[in-house]
Amino acid sequence: MNRPLPSPADIALSDQDFDQLRQTIYSYAGIVIGPEKRWMMRARLQKRVTALQLGSMAEYLTLVRGARGAAERDRFISSLTTNVTSFFRESHHFALLAHTILPALAAKDRKISIWSAGCSSGQEPYSIAMTVLEHQPALAPSVRITASDIDTSILQKARNAIYKPGELTGIGPEQRARYFQPVRGTAHPGELQAGSSLTAMVDFRQINLNAHWQVTEPHDVIFFRNVAIYFDAMTQRSLWRKFHRALRPGGWLLLGHSERVPTDQHDLLCPSGITAYRRPD
CATH class of the missing domain: 3.40.50.150 (Vaccinia Virus protein VP39)
Incomplete structure (x- = not known):
């Protein structure tokens, strides 16, 4: 019998998972995620956990860090980066x-x-x-x-x-x-x-x-x-x-x-x- 999947609101982000996810994006992309961005990270990654039909943030972390996680690492980076730009910005x-x-x-x-x-x-x-x-x-x-x-x-x-x-x-x-x-x-x-x-x-x-x-x-x-x-x-x-x-x-x-x-x-x-x-x- 398949286990029921959590709703996005039920997907918690523990202190340990948060620290390890921060370390992962820093080691891969050099991007610093401060402690004040915890709830932003949780909200954005909840969508990825749900889309992949995973049971927890810890499972998502294992995927992103694993040998078969290359494609998801790109989506992980995309989820946590902010793309703000415009034509002729800083003219x-x-x-x-x-x-x-x-x-x-x-x-x-x-x-x-x-x-x-x-x-x-x-x-x-x-x-x-x-x-x-x-x-x-x-x-x-x-x-x-x-x-x-x-x-x-x-x-x-x-x-x-x-x-x-x-x-x-x-x-x-x-x-x-x-x-x-x-x-x-x-x-x-x-x-x-x-x-x-x-x-x-x-x-x-x-x-x-x-x-x-x-x-x-x-x-x-x-x-x-x-x-x-x-x-x-x-x-x-x-x-x-x-x-x-x-x-x-x-x-x-x-x-x-x-x-x-x-x-x-x-x-x-x-x-x-x-x-x-x-x-x-």
């Missing part, structure tokens, strides 16, 4: 890209590599593509934008490039008409999909920044904005060293408004504007 970086970075790169007459690290649902890399097309259109064939995230489900949304009206803030009517097209037969009126002029410039990849990742070619610009806040100081220091190695000499690292490279690592990444850093030549 000063796009002004810097348009008026300082791209003109300097145009003079080099070579391929240009830009990385949106922690791209969420795609608004950032598509904003980068629009900036190139509007301010340096002749450069577009030479620009390759890599967009990465640890969350496979949010990457699929980014690849689909379909946005509801509330997700289109930051872009005006002219840009919508030029770079987007209506989605027909949708249950959400007003949805738009990014056109091929944008999507052709972007390659999406799953990258776990806390794991080993290989740079096949150095980047000219790395957008890493509002992601470092989820990591502790030790993980951040490791990432600043990795980004230094991932940049060309003179390359740019752009961070979120509350993020900073510490002063004792300015030999690797030197302040060069508002939350902007450069690898020394």
Whole structure:
């Protein structure tokens, strides 16, 4: 006789399970979950326990940590990460890209590599593509934008490039008409999909920044904005060293408004504007 499965409200999160789940997401992704996030974790993971027809949070923990839990680990990360983004968010970086970075790169007459690290649902890399097309259109064939995230489900949304009206803030009517097209037969009126002029410039990849990742070619610009806040100081220091190695000499690292490279690592990444850093030549 099959045991009855608990309802989501009956799925408890013990102190031990909470601590071990926190350790699991930290060891896998470098993400710090503070004690104040306990009830958020419980509410979000209850849905996974129920969907998988498991009997307890402890069973879920065993699955996520086990050899056969790779697919569920991705869903685990997705459940506990917050994807907040918008087109042209923190617009000063796009002004810097348009008026300082791209003109300097145009003079080099070579391929240009830009990385949106922690791209969420795609608004950032598509904003980068629009900036190139509007301010340096002749450069577009030479620009390759890599967009990465640890969350496979949010990457699929980014690849689909379909946005509801509330997700289109930051872009005006002219840009919508030029770079987007209506989605027909949708249950959400007003949805738009990014056109091929944008999507052709972007390659999406799953990258776990806390794991080993290989740079096949150095980047000219790395957008890493509002992601470092989820990591502790030790993980951040490791990432600043990795980004230094991932940049060309003179390359740019752009961070979120509350993020900073510490002063004792300015030999690797030197302040060069508002939350902007450069690898020394």
